[in-house]
Amino acid sequence: MNSYTSTRFEEKFESGLTWRSFLAALYTVCIFTPAVIWAQLVTTGANLLAAIQVSVILIFVEFARYSGKPLTMQEATIIYLVSSLATALPFTEKIYRLYFVHSPIAQRFGLTFEIPTWYAPAYGSPVWWLRTFWHTDWLVPIGLWIITQCLGTIGAFAFAAIAREIFIEAERLPFPIQQASAQLIITLTERSEERLSILSGAAFIAAIYGILLYTIPTIAQAAGYPIRFIPIPWVDYTIYLESAMPGASFGIATDIMLIAQGLILPTGISAMMIAGSIIRFIIVNWLTVHLGVGIWASHYTPGMDITRIFQESTLYLWINPIIGMGFAVGLIPLIFHLRRVINAFKVLGGRVKPSGERISGRLFPPKLLLTMIIIVGFAFIVMYNRLVPEFPLWALITWEYPLMFVLMLITVRVLGETGITWEVPYIRQLLILASGYRGIDGWFLPLNLHPGTAWTANFKICQLTKTDIISWIKAYFVVFPISILMGIIYVNTFWAVAPIPSAIYPMPAITWPVQAMFEALWITRPEQYFRPDLIVYSFMGMSIFGSIVYLTKLPISITGLFMGITTPIPFIFTIFLGTIIGKVIAWRIGRDVYDNIKMILAAGLMLGEGLAIIIGVAGALIQTAIWARPY
Numbered sequence: 001m002n003s004y005t006s007t008r009f010e011e012k013f014e015s016g017l018t019w020r021s022f023l024a025a026l027y028t029v030c031i032f033t034p035a036v037i038w039a040q041l042v043t044t045g046a047n048l049l050a051a052i053q054v055s056v057i058l059i060f061v062e063f064a065r066y067s068g069k070p071l072t073m074q075e076a077t078i079i080y081l082v083s084s085l086a087t088a089l090p091f092t093e094k095i096y097r098l099y100f101v102h103s104p105i106a107q108r109f110g111l112t113f114e115i116p117t118w119y120a121p122a123y124g125s126p127v128w129w130l131r132t133f134w135h136t137d138w139l140v141p142i143g144l145w146i147i148t149q150c151l152g153t154i155g156a157f158a159f160a161a162i163a164r165e166i167f168i169e170a171e172r173l174p175f176p177i178q179q180a181s182a183q184l185i186i187t188l189t190e191r192s193e194e195r196l197s198i199l200s201g202a203a204f205i206a207a208i209y210g211i212l213l214y215t216i217p218t219i220a221q222a223a224g225y226p227i228r229f230i231p232i233p234w235v236d237y238t239i240y241l242e243s244a245m246p247g248a249s250f251g252i253a254t255d256i257m258l259i260a261q262g263l264i265l266p267t268g269i270s271a272m273m274i275a276g277s278i279i280r281f282i283i284v285n286w287l288t289v290h291l292g293v294g295i296w297a298s299h300y301t302p303g304m305d306i307t308r309i310f311q312e313s314t315l316y317l318w319i320n321p322i323i324g325m326g327f328a329v330g331l332i333p334l335i336f337h338l339r340r341v342i343n344a345f346k347v348l349g350g351r352v353k354p355s356g357e358r359i360s361g362r363l364f365p366p367k368l369l370l371t372m373i374i375i376v377g378f379a380f381i382v383m384y385n386r387l388v389p390e391f392p393l394w395a396l397i398t399w400e401y402p403l404m405f406v407l408m409l410i411t412v413r414v415l416g417e418t419g420i421t422w423e424v425p426y427i428r429q430l431l432i433l434a435s436g437y438r439g440i441d442g443w444f445l446p447l448n449l450h451p452g453t454a455w456t457a458n459f460k461i462c463q464l465t466k467t468d469i470i471s472w473i474k475a476y477f478v479v480f481p482i483s484i485l486m487g488i489i490y491v492n493t494f495w496a497v498a499p500i501p502s503a504i505y506p507m508p509a510i511t512w513p514v515q516a517m518f519e520a521l522w523i524t525r526p527e528q529y530f531r532p533d534l535i536v537y538s539f540m541g542m543s544i545f546g547s548i549v550y551l552t553k554l555p556i557s558i559t560g561l562f563m564g565i566t567t568p569i570p571f572i573f574t575i576f577l578g579t580i581i582g583k584v585i586a587w588r589i590g591r592d593v594y595d596n597i598k599m600i601l602a603a604g605l606m607l608g609e610g611l612a613i614i615i616g617v618a619g620a621l622i623q624t625a626i627w628a629r630p631y
Contacts, residue, residue, distance in 0.1 A: 013361045013462075015471035016074030024060045025082035025475060028052065029483045032086040034490050035617040040092055041494065041505035054184060054603075054610035056083045061188045073189045077467040078475050080185055081458050085476070085483040091133070091491035094120070094141065095500050096508070100516050102128055109520040111440070118144055118387060119444040131495045133488055144446060146484065147383070152448040153480070155376035157473070159404065160452030161364045163412040164459045166334075168360050173416030175460040176264045182464035184603035195600050202604025203611070206256050210612025213254060218616035230254050234570035236306050241282075247289030247300050248282045249309040251570035256609050258571055260602035261419060262578020269418055269560035270579040276564025277572040285313050310568050311518075320531045322566055323430065324538025329562045330410030332546035360463040362470075376450075377401055384445050391442045395435035399447060403431070408451035415453055416460075417559040422566065423449065429522045434532070443523045 032052050057080045064071040071079075097120035106112045112123050121127050121137035133142065167173045187195045212229045220227040234251040241248045262270060289297045296317035304312070314322070377400035384396050407427070414422045428447045435442075462469050494505070501509035546558045564572050585601075586594035 013466050013468040014072070014074045015468045016072065016076070016078035017471040017475045018075055020060075020064065020071065021075040021078040021082075021475065022478070024056070024079045025085075025479045026482065028056050028079070028083040029086050029479060029486050032056070032083070032614075033483070033486050034494075035614065036086055037092060037487075037490055037494055038617060038620065041500065041507055052086055052610070052614065053080050053083050053181070054607040055614045056080070057185060057188060058607065058611070065191075070191075071189055073186060073465050074467040074471070076185045076189050077182075077461060077465040078472060080181070081461065081472055082475050082479050084454075085479055091487045092500070092508075094133070094138075094145070095491070095495060096512055096515070097141070098125075098128060099501075099508070099512055100519065103513070103516050105513065105516040105520050109524055111520060111523060114440045116387070116441050116444055117141075131499065133492045133495075142488070144383075148380075148446045148448050149484075151376050151379055152450040154372055155380075155404070155448075156450040156452040156455050158369045158372040158376070158452070159408045159450065160412075160455030160459060161369050163408055163452055163456045164360055165363075166409075167412050167416045167456065168460055168463060169358060171333075171416070172359070173413070174266070175416050175419065175457065176266075177261060177419030178457050178460040179464065180260065180264055180599050180602040180606065182461050183599035184607065185461075185465055187600060187603065195597075198597050198600045199604040199607065202601045203608035206605040206608025207612050208608075209256050210609035211615075213256075213612070214609070215612045215616035215619070218613075219619040222620035234306065234568075234574075236570075238304070238306055238309065241286075242302055245282065245286040245290075246302065247297070247309070247313075248286040249304075249306045249569060250282065251306050251568075251573070252577075253570040253574040255574070256605050258574040259578035259581065260605040262575040262580075263582045263598050263605075264602045265418065265575065265579060266557075267579055267583070268555050269557045270576050272557045272560030273418070273564035273567075273572050274576040276561040277567065277569040278564075280313075280318065280565045281309070281569040285309065285317070288317060306568060306570060315518075318565070319430070320534035321538035323427070324535040324540075325542040325562055325565070326410050327406065327535075328539050328542035328546060329558055330406060330413055332543055332550070332558065333413060334409060336547075336550040360459060361468065373401075377404075380448060384447070388439070388441045388445055390439055391437055391445065392435045395431055395437070399431055403427075404449075404451055407449070408453070411451050411453040412456050414559055414563060415457060417557060418563050420563055420567070421453055421457070422563065440523060443519075 032055075036052070057076055060079055061071050061076055064075075100106055101112065101115050101120050101123050106115070115122075117137075118140045120141055121135075125135075125137045127133075127135045127137050168175075184199075187199050213232065217226075217228050217232075232254060234253045236249075236251045238249040238251065241250055265273075285296075288294055289300045291297070294317055296313050299312050299316055300309075377397075380400050381393070381396045384391065385393065411422055414420060427449070429443075431447070432442055458472060459469060461467075462472055494500070498504040501507075501512060542558065542562075548554070549556045549558060582594065582598060
């Protein structure tokens with residue numbers, strides 16, 4: 001079996017890891033990481049991941065072309081994928097942990113001296129006023145994080161390899177956003193004049209809009225002159241619903257990349273997403289407040305905006321139903337495609353050969369994947385048990401094995417059908433509540449989520465661009481440790497310039513107190529929030545609905561409905577608006593023509609706004625460097 005899979009695809013899938021793609025990846029991590037960190041500290045709402053990826057690939061494709069040796073599609077793919085590591089550097093989160101230890105909120109809830117030192121340096125540690133990571137008090141918290149990330153990455157790869165067989169090979173889900181990303185790579189490397197003209201036209205429109213939305217406001221804010229032409233991340237119209245429908249919310253998201261997503265999503269999925277969002281955020285939220293039903297109704301107050309309504313209605317009304325529906329959305333399609341799933345596992349286990357031609361390249365050794373999952377899970381369980389010995393062992397085993405597999409089934413299906421990366425909200429907190437744990441240290445356990453969703457998305461891009469997955473894996477594991485080193489150096493440098501939060505870095509002052517409040521509320525054991533009965537009823541209800549849909553072959557996407565229920569309505573409405581725009585374009589130029597160019601249009605919008613964001617962040621960094629000095 002191994003010889004079959006290793007020889008059949010060597011000519012079809014090519015390696016993208018060369019000295020050029022490796023140097024480009026290093027450049028990305030070293031140059032763009034400060035922009036990501038700065039954006040996290042001073043602003044919000046910008047999709048820097050997409051911005052960096054489209055900017056980097058454009059820069060290096062053009063450099064290579066002018067050198068006389070254009071990049072191959074596979075080299076461009078590796079550059080595009082590895083550039084995501086510039087955004088995966090959560091060392092600002094380590095400063096948040098230190099902030100939480102010293103915060104008035106922790107003091108108010110009696111947690112100041114109860115927080116374990118493996119989570120963050122203790123209250124009164126000199127690192128709080130020295131503002132540095134170069135201190136022995138950080139050895140355990142940062143070392144523990146690095147171990148967690150390494151183990152989680154290995155586990156995520158193993159789960160993604162299984163998800164690849166189920167959702168890419170067996171079910172062949174569309175992965176619409178990944179198709180747009182692949183189309184961007186293909187268009188820039190193949191340089192088709194017709195496609196490039198469409199790409200550049202869409203990019204120009206998006207760049208002009210992005211300059212107004214992100215570039216000018218970002219640079220002006222860094223200079224101390226706050227200017228905002230268009231609200232970020234949305235225009236909030238909730239106040240106009242308040243008198244007639246208290247509890248309801250509505251708004252329009254302003255990021256044009258959501259329009260791009262709407263252009264390429266199937267109409268049925270987009271329609272079900274807006275239907276689900278209307279059901280939750282307008283109808284049910286309003287009815288429960290109007291009738292005075294449940295905790296959410298008592299917590300609603302006039303004047304709440306979209307953000308507060310989303311957060312508090314999730315916490316007090318929707319959290320348990322979302323979990324139940326999520327399990328159903330992940331499992332019901334698998335049941336009705338059981339033959340494909342079983343065949344995928346048979347292929348994965350080497351019992352049968354693929355019935356048709358594989359589309360994603362060589363098959364990974366099944367025994368290796370299973371061994372990786374078992375070893376990673378066992379290592380995590382041992383680590384968690386050593387950190388908090390009194391935490392129930394059965395809960396840790398549940399987290400690492402059946403739950404992580406179920407989360408893979410749910411999150412990758414959502415990604416494959418809608419293009420949206422989604423996590424089950426509050427899943428860590430609910431596991432702790434369900435375990436019956438009564439202590440404090442367990443709430444700080446670094447429970448790692450590694451269902452492999454992002455890895456599966458990258459596998460799909462590799463499949464579409466005919467890039468050997470092994471070359472992507474090698475590139476990732478070579479650049480990953482470098483990205484960690486660059487992350488800690490850059491965050492430490494920003495921290496040395498001024499305290500975080502501070503006037504120079506205002507965003508943490510806005511978001512961190514809210515985050516600390518929610519964290520403190522969970523730690524004080526709000527057991528009334530965990531309702532297993534609601535989870536079961538929601539699972540049964542969505543299962544029955546999904547079964548009816550599959551049995552009657554109705555043109556309804558339960559995944560789209562679920563995403564509409566779980567995503568703030570402004571984002572869903574703008575995606576739906578993109579679908580309507582696509583319909584209008586198709587009506588004007590013809591359906592066949594539009595189907596051939598819609599991925600290019602979406603990629604162009606991503607490219608244009610991405611460049612605008614990067615220019616804005618770069619200008620703000622220059623402006624900040626002119627007057628900010630360490631003190």
